[in-house]
Amino acid sequence: MPTVRHADYIGSWLDVLREDNRAIVRAASQASKAADWLLGFLPDPGDVEDGDDADIGAAEIDRRAA
Numbered sequence: 001m002p003t004v005r006h007a008d009y010i011g012s013w014l015d016v017l018r019e020d021n022r023a024i025v026r027a028a029s030q031a032s033k034a035a036d037w038l039l040g041f042l043p044d045p046g047d048v049e050d051g052d053d054a055d056i057g058a059a060e061i062d063r064r065a066a
Helices: 006-019 023-039 058-065
Strands: none
Touching (some): 006 023
16 A cells, blocks of 8 residues: 655655755746646637537647647
8 A cells, every 4th residue: 555755755855955945946937837738738719619528639639749
């Protein structure tokens, strides 16, 4: 059974921050870029009509990722 070790996780971040106090800023920036990239896969609001449950095809995802 896996254990949850929150204190160890937080402790590891504290160690990182002690070494580099800007690490949290860089991590937040990278997280923001990752979120923007993921959100880029959502259809544009104007492209989807109300009640339209159409899935984005693999070709469309590849096109948007390029």
